[in-house]
Amino acid sequence: MRDDIMEAICEYLLTIPGGRVVTYKQVAEYLGNPGMARVVGNYLHRNPDPERYPCFKVVNSKGKLSSQFGFGGIDAQKARLEADGVEVSDDYYVDLDKYRYKGV
DNA sequence: TAGATGACTCACA
DNA sequence: ATGTGAGCCATCT
Numbered sequence: 489m490r491d492d493i494m495e496a497i498c499e500y501l502l503t504i505p506g507g508r509v510v511t512y513k514q515v516a517e518y519l520g521n522p523g524m525a526r527v528v529g530n531y532l533h534r535n536p537d538p539e540r541y542p543c544f545k546v547v548n549s550k551g552k553l554s555s556q557f558g559f560g561g562i563d564a565q566k567a568r569l570e571a572d573g574v575e576v577s578d579d580y581y582v583d584l585d586k587y588r589y590k591g592v
Numbered sequence: 593t594a595g596a597t598g599a600c601t602c603a604c605a
Numbered sequence: 606a607t608g609t610g611a612g613c614c615a616t617c618t
Contacts, residue, residue, distance in 0.1 A: 493615085512601080513601065516600085516601095521613090521614075522613090523600090523601090523614050524600090524613085524614055524615075525600040525601060525614085526598065526599090526600045526601080526613070527598090527613095527616080528599085529600055530597090530598055530600090530614090530615070531616090532599060533599045534599095534616080543599080547599095548599080548600060549601055549602085550601095550606090553599090554599035558599080562599095579606090581606095
């Protein structure tokens with residue numbers, strides 16, 4: 489069933505417009521269970537496929553980037569976000585109040 | 593089947 | 606902003 493969840497995560501991430509980010513919890517809620525925030529992170533970790541899943545748009549509730557990125561480290565994630573128009577602080581923090589994708 | 597693990601979240605200090 | 610403790614869920618061993 490993990491492919492199902494993975495697909496859902498993929499779709500949700502693809503709905504995120506450029507210059508926007510979402511929290512793990514948001515993805516979990518989209519999957520139908522806010523408690524799956526952890527599982528979401530787990531999946532992205534076990535599926536380092538940025539070509540399909542823009543996981544660099546996913547941050548934790550504090551707006552901080554993941555500690556260890558699968559395809560080049562957190563530094564790569566920071567670069568991708570900045571490239572998308574998201575300001576990332578030197579501490580790898582993003583302003584959720586401005587960049588969090590609220591779903592329009 | 594059961595126990596341990598983790599890219600999480602929330603509350604409190 | 607950081608640290609600790611508790612809760613939650615699917616996967617891995």
